[in-house]
Amino acid sequence: MAIRGVGEGTRHDMRRIAFLLIVFFIFSFFSLSTALAQVQVRMRVILASNAGQDIDPSLRDVYKDLGSLFSFTSYRLVREESLNLSLNQPARITGRTGKAFLEVTLVGQHKNVAELRLRVVREGTEILNTQVRLFSRRTVLVGGPRYGEGVVIYALYGNF
Amino acid sequence: MKDSCSSVSKLLEKYFDQESSDKERLLVEGHLQDCPACRDALRSMEELRTLIKVPVEEAVQKEDFPWVWQKIEREIPLQEKLTWWQSVRSWLDISPLFKKKVWIPAVATVVVLLFITAQIIFRKTPSYPDASVVEYIESETNNVMVYDLEKEKVTVIWLFEGSEKEPATT
Numbered sequence: 001m002a003i004r005g006v007g008e009g010t011r012h013d014m015r016r017i018a019f020l021l022i023v024f025f026i027f028s029f030f031s032l033s034t035a036l037a038q039v040q041v042r043m044r045v046i047l048a049s050n051a052g053q054d055i056d057p058s059l060r061d062v063y064k065d066l067g068s069l070f071s072f073t074s075y076r077l078v079r080e081e082s083l084n085l086s087l088n089q090p091a092r093i094t095g096r097t098g099k100a101f102l103e104v105t106l107v108g109q110h111k112n113v114a115e116l117r118l119r120v121v122r123e124g125t126e127i128l129n130t131q132v133r134l135f136s137r138r139t140v141l142v143g144g145p146r147y148g149e150g151v152v153i154y155a156l157y158g159n160f
Numbered sequence: 161m162k163d164s165c166s167s168v169s170k171l172l173e174k175y176f177d178q179e180s181s182d183k184e185r186l187l188v189e190g191h192l193q194d195c196p197a198c199r200d201a202l203r204s205m206e207e208l209r210t211l212i213k214v215p216v217e218e219a220v221q222k223e224d225f226p227w228v229w230q231k232i233e234r235e236i237p238l239q240e241k242l243t244w245w246q247s248v249r250s251w252l253d254i255s256p257l258f259k260k261k262v263w264i265p266a267v268a269t270v271v272v273l274l275f276i277t278a279q280i281i282f283r284k285t286p287s288y289p290d291a292s293v294v295e296y297i298e299s300e301t302n303n304v305m306v307y308d309l310e311k312e313k314v315t316v317i318w319l320f321e322g323s324e325k326e327p328a329t330t
Contacts, residue, residue, distance in 0.1 A: 138315070
């Protein structure tokens with residue numbers, strides 16, 4: 001009976017395939033991990049005050065909640081954007097002068113839940129530091145920092 | 161029908177070199193029994209081979225093969241070297257692999273590994289149905305209140321601040 005050995009060419013091919021497979025899986029793993037670790041959060045910055053009676057039309061969906069919670073007569077949308085948060089990558093919503101900002105950092109992700117660290121910093125001083133679990137289809141309002149005759153309310157809505 | 165010398169002579173060289181098929185071999189051997197001319201031709205071939213073989217073997221014995229190999233080794237580095245990029249490209253070129261069947265187990269491996277990896281990556285991690293929204297909260301400068309509206313699915317974190325400052329804006 002003849003015994004045929006594995007040729008050098010075949011061994012070389014197998015090494016190449018193994019290498020390419022390893023590269024493929026490492027790339028796929030990191031790509032998927034990065035893609036899956038992203039969370040989209042809808043962020044709105046609202047200026048609430050008792051100066052006037054105007055309600056921003058774009059805030060109609062949250063006005064019911066705001067009206068039942070607060071006694072302000074005016075709600076104005078200052079800024080709205082969709083934040084694509086990556087794990088441990090802070091996103092800053094900076095003020096006009098750059099002296100105050102809200103920093104949002106995704107620190108964990110689970111099914112329908114994003115763990116966010118929120119920091120409000122004014123003139124280098126951290127005035128609020130909190131960590132919240134933002135559930136999908138749920139709103140977290142961070143309010144209180146004063147501006148003019150009113151206050152600022154940051155509204156974060158889980159959209160994932 | 162007896163095979164003619166002309167047709168067998170074409171096969172005689174193959175027969176001599178043991179490259180003929182079984183059918184051809186039987187044909188030639190059957191013919192050789194009855195044909196002295198072809199037997200002579202075959203004998204001539206054997207004599208010629210002996211004539212050539214002896215001096216070649218003598219020359220081989222005299223030849224210094226280690227010296228020949230050293231000469232070959234000296235020539236090898238003189239051949240044109242590929243650049244590192246050409247080497248990488250030729251190494252990563254998988255097109256020759258598709259001419260072979262080695263890709264079948266490779267594809268099977270990829271499918272199996274993808275299936276296993278997908279199970280791990282897309283496994284649902286447990287959510288927090290009963291967990292509170294606020295994990296921790298701290299402020300060294302102001303009082304803070306947390307208020308949950310379960311029905312409206314709204315959580316409020318309120319910072320009681322007295323001073324007049326700016327809002328975040330574009």
